[in-house]
Amino acid sequence: MNGDDPGWRELRLAAPVVLGALVRRHGHFDECEDAVQEALVAASSQWPRTGRPANPTAWLRTVATRRLVDRLRGDAARRRREARDAHATRAGEDRGTPTGEDDTLTLLFLCCHPALTPPSQVALTLRAVAGLTTAEIARAFLVPEPTMAQRISRAKRQVKAAGAVFAMPGEHDRPARVAAVNAVLYLLFNEGHTASSGEELVRPQLTAEAIRLARLAHRALPDDGEVAGLLALMLLTEARRPARTGPAGELIPLAEQDRSRWDAPMIAEGIALITRTLARAPVGPYQLQAAIAAVHDEAATAEETDWPQILALYGLLERVAPNPVVTLNRAVALTMVHGPDAGLALLDTIAHDPRVAASHRYASVRAHLLELAGDTDGALAAYEDAARRTTSTPERRHLLGRAARLRQRHPADGPCGAR
């Protein structure tokens, strides 16, 4: 990954701008996207030998255009096809002079097209909007390169088959399309945020990319409360990253993090943004989650956390977006305000909900509440159950660590203590 080199950063920023210009001039999103990708791959193989050109953007524009012309000339059958769907991907003539940023946003909406599955939306966004090469995306997700290449070319065929045009969605479609973009950016952010491994250099870059694109979407749609809420949520979560893992890469829970390591300017930005947004936009799930993150981030120590406010926000969130995962989190807040019995009673209400009952999350929250209630045996069994159920290696390590710590503190307690 060449993410830290300034020349590469410029090249990746230029990729969607060059792609947008090509699509507006020639139509054919899929062909243009291939041409830009070929130019990016050429840069990654040539630049280390020849040194990078003085103007990476101009270089990319020239090479990608040349590749596109070769492609369009090379295939007579394709030319006939071209004539047939010449109108299909040509759009945007009715707009004024679009800026590079406009084009990047239009591309983002195109890549998050509802005809695609979320994994395909993410992959296509990373390639066409973020300017990553197929090899880099495949490494980030630990799949073979041909698998990722197939996923992307299939996604492009589906976008085309759905009759998508290179233009911002109209007023009528706008809310659903914005929601799809938000969902993809959130997925991208979590992909970079939750996995502690995979390709070390690519993962944090996924998070940075998600924030960059969320900023772009927010600049373009400043009045959309959920776009702003998502950006604030990302900032308020990302700000804790330096404290989230220990020296051996182990997860450190929020209550035990060294808060002096949190990124204070990022927190300030996130809090200002969510405060501004809540005051004027209709409330939505991303805003509420950002508000909850803000309350956590505002507390100088875990003990100073304003749990009654968090409990109230989870109550609102449950009403706006009913979901048993939200109930799980509300059970934790309820425990912090009214004690573990209240939290455990709330957990019981979703014990048979198929969406969470068999998940590691339910077991781990239950373990935590049982531990607070002083039920060591019950907590141990629930931690071990949660560790078995999770599919995340760091989380499994964390849960087994909690169990071990509990056992150490209560060596003589019950049958579990003897294990």
Place this chain on the structure above:
Amino acid sequence: MKYMLLIYGNEERWASVGREEFERIVAETDALNRELFESGELVGAYGVADQVNAKVVRVDDRGVPVVSDGPYAEAKEYLGSFTIVDCENLERALEIAARNPAARYVGVEVRPLMHEADVGS
């Protein structure tokens, strides 16, 4: 999310499948794998060689590797093949498993893979 689809063989069960029927199963499996590759969901699909080829490696107390023949020669059930897919969710993985012809004969075991192996550090 990655899932491993495991197909366990059973000598008796497969022995009762006629040759033409078996060829149809193979063709159907190939077509499914092709489709999964084209959708960008196939990470890999492998047949496992007969268990007579199995070796078990153990390292003894002195750090010396000791290789022996597979211990499962008498087992009735054995791993016959496996497929790794990277797909949207469990629902989709189960849908893929149901399309595997082996699901009609011996069943397909679906196991989520841990996310992720420590290869970066």
